[in-house]
Amino acid sequence: MKQKLRHLLTQALKALQAKHVLPVEETFNVELDRPRHEGQGDLASNVALTLASQTSMRPRELAQRIVEHLPASALVRRVEVAGPGFINFFLSENAFQAIVEEILEAGHSFGRSDIGAHRSIQVEFVSANPTGPLHVGHGRGAAYGAAVADLLEAIGYNVHREYYVNDAGRQMNILATSVWLRYLELCGETVVFPASGYAGAYVRDIAAALKHELGASLCRSAADVAMQLPADAAQGGDAEVHVDALIDRARTLLGNQQYQLIYQRALTDILADIREDLEQFGVTYDCWFSEHSLTASGAVKRAIERLRASGHVYEKDKALWFRSTDYRDEKDRVVVRENGQTTYFASDIAYHMDKLERGFERVIDIWGADHHGYVPRVKAALSAMGDDPSRLDVLLVQFAILYRGGERVQMSTRSGEFVTLRELREEVGKDAARFFYVMRKCEQHMDFDLDLAKSQSADNPVYYVQYAHARVCSVFRQLKEKGLRHDRVNGNAHLPLLTEPHEQQLLAALGRYPEVVEAAALAHEPHQLCHYLRELANEFHTYYNAHTFLVEASDLRDARLNLIDATRQVIANGLGLLSVSAPERM
RNA sequence: GCGCCCUUAGCUCAGUUGGAUAGAGCGUUGGCCUCCGGAGCCAAAGGUCAGAGGUUCGAAUCCUCUAGGGCGCGCCA
Structure with missing residues (x-):
């Protein structure tokens, strides 16, 4: 139009x-x-x-x-x-009416388009460290990333969804050591759990599984473990120094093979949990990309060489630095540490190099807003390697704050006191969670009202939209019960009968749908779709209250049934893009 | 201290990238079922768009400053 x-x-x-x-x-x-x-x-x-x-x-x-x-x-x-x-x-009125036939013809593909022209685009999202189950903070990134990906696909982009697995590095070692310490407890050893360890119950579960499968083969005496360790925070020491020493102790006492056994077991268990969790949330990936594989394949080394070749690295204090200040970063960044190990940043440079080498025309990263300071250095690295940094879009998602009973729900990952995504799903349901998460602009701080998300009332926008869908279905059930028939062809032939103001407004709303999908996709703003769906549902409910659809005159009845069936289709399509179900009954 | 993000109705948020008279939901108040699902509909009240300058035909939107809030500033990931 x-x-x-x-x-x-x-x-x-x-x-x-x-x-x-x-x-x-x-x-x-x-x-x-x-x-x-x-x-x-x-x-x-x-x-x-x-x-x-x-x-x-x-x-x-x-x-x-x-x-x-x-x-x-x-x-x-x-x-x-x-x-x-x-x-x-x-x-003219006819201009609006034609949309009904168009929608019914296109069905579930109405609103989809070819604007993206099959250009390839990668969306990387969630990518939480596999050190524990996903919590509600990750949920927003998951819902947002999935919606952005689905929207882009809907307008014709070739979308590749990816999860970057941080399976290397210190945090994973802390996890492996935490698992081992819980295992030792199951062996009857009395160990003092470190302040910086992962204290969540899932760590005990992994330890129990190991104990069940391997018996006591990984047991060592608590005395050997604790011997001459630097003091933990509780004893006035440094928690980080203490936990690093514990990791070293675990490696020494277990030997590399047994240590790796625990490490890999923790990794695969948690990753499997995350994957299952996300699937239940309606989020799936084309690729789970291992950070470790970048080292194994030599990509990290190659990335550093590319930086070196372009003259943007230098040595200082026995470490290798990337001069990111050449590209407006605040300060230079270490890529190879004093001890010879590459940094997380080095992996990330390699990862983004790899993304572009894989031929994606555009790359979208969705990060938590706490990583915003990281954007300039990644873009700087791409520039230094001679790549075009504008091919990368970093979208930052602010945290969601949970409210229950008007009170803020406090959380912290390390202490294990956090609400998991799984718990949220169980409490409010997938549909409400998915919808609530993307209802707000991503850079807005979000207050997630658990009570509202759970409530099956008019206040809850998810139910409001779903209810409109269920109501249409209900009308068609009534039609059958009354022994009436719906003739779609006849309805299309009599669309000009839809001249009531309420009908005109509903028609206009339906006609906007393709534009809304396009705008939401291009702006990476699924909340536009949420707002649209609410408005569409409102137009429908208003119409429903003002007019009877199952009238005597069959021409008008068929035309009206076509109109509300088209409405049902658009609601189903829109909710589908957000992975929210469109129930026939509620 | 420096950098990034945010501030719109009592509350939670939109505002089509600079457009016309500022928009929803919730909450408040008052109406609507012998009728296809009342999980609905209609109406009213509620605003110095944090504040002050500037840019132009025109600013909630762009630029500067100020005030409040969040986040970041590791040879962690």
């Missing part, structure tokens, strides 16, 4: 160019908006306001000239110049 009107406007502008009213060499970017207020038409353009400065005319005068040169169209009922120089289009 927009495109058709845009075409008309462009025709008019070209005509004015031919008459030298407008500069000939210009190409015009014609914008069409949905006016906010009634009486301002169905679509409006501000071209006259933006172009007036290039002419000697006032905006209103130019607008009038444009209108005079508009080609006639059956879609348009009336055109007027309004306000400071807006051109308002009033569409």
Whole structure:
């Protein structure tokens, strides 16, 4: 619809160019908006306001000239110049009605398009450390990332979903050691659990599984473990120093093979848990990318070599530094430590190098907002390697704060006092969780009201939208019970009977859907879709209350049934993009 | 201290990337079922868009400053 009107406007502008009213060499970017207020038409353009400065005319005068040169169209009922120089289009009733047939024909693919032209795009999201179950903070990234990916796919991009697994590094060693200490407890040893260890119950579960399968083969005496360790925080020492010493002790006492056994077991168990959790949440991946594989494949080394070759690294204090300040980072960053080990940042440079080498035209990273300081250095690395940093988009997701009974729910990962994503799903359900998470703009802090998400009432926007869907289904059940038939072809033939204001408004809302999907996808803003669905549901409920669909006259009845069936289809499609179910009964 | 993000109705948030008279939901108040699902609908009240300057035909939106809040500033990941 927009495109058709845009075409008309462009025709008019070209005509004015031919008459030298407008500069000939210009190409015009014609914008069409949905006016906010009634009486301002169905679509409006501000071209006259933006172009007036290039002419000697006032905006209103130019607008009038444009209108005079508009080609006639059956879609348009009336055109007027309004306000400071807006051109308002009033569409004919038929223009709206045609959408019903279009929706019913396209079915579940209505709203999908080919704007992305199969260009490849990677979306990496969640990528939480596999040191424990996902918590509600990760949930927002999961819901948001999945929605962005699905939206992009819906407008024709070739989307690749990926999870970066931080399976290397210190945190994983702390986890492995934590598991071992719990295992020792099961062996009857009395060990003091470190302040910086992972204290969650899942650590005990992994330890118990190990004990069950391997018996006591990994047992060592508590005295050997504790011998001459630096003091933990509780004894006035440094918790981090203490836990690092514990890791070394575990390695020495167990030997590399047994230590790796525990390490790998912890990793695979937790990863399996995360994967299952996300699947239940409606989130799946094309690839789980291992950080460790970057070292094994030599990608990290190669990335560092590329930086070196471009002259952006130097040695200082026995470490190798990347001069990221050449690219507006705040300070330079270490890539190879004093002890010869590469840093996490080095892996990340290699990872992003690898992403671009795999041929994705665009790459989207979705990170927690606490990592925002990390963006400049990753982009700097891409620049230094001669890649185009604008191929990478980093989207930052703010934290969600849970409220229950009006009180803020406190959380901290290390102490094990956190609400897991799984618990959230069990408490409020997948549908409400998915919808609530993406209801807000991602860079907004979010208050997640558990009581509201759970409530099966009008306050809850998820139920409100789903209810509209269920209501349509219910009408069709009623139809059968009354022994009536729905003739879709007849309905399409009598769409011109849909002239009630409520019907016109519902039709207009349906017609907006493809634009909403496109806008939400391109802006990476699924919340636009949420708001749209709420408005659509509202239009439907209003219509429902004002008119009876199952009327005696079969022509009108069929037309109305087509309209509400189209509404049902659009709601189902929209909810589907958010992985929220569209129930037939509630 | 420096950097990034945020501040819109009592509360939670939109605001189509600079457009016309500032928009929803919740909450409050008042209405609507002999009728397809009341998990619904309608109406009213509620605003110095944190504050002050600036840019232009036009600013909640862009630039500067100020005040409040969040996050980040490791040879952790």
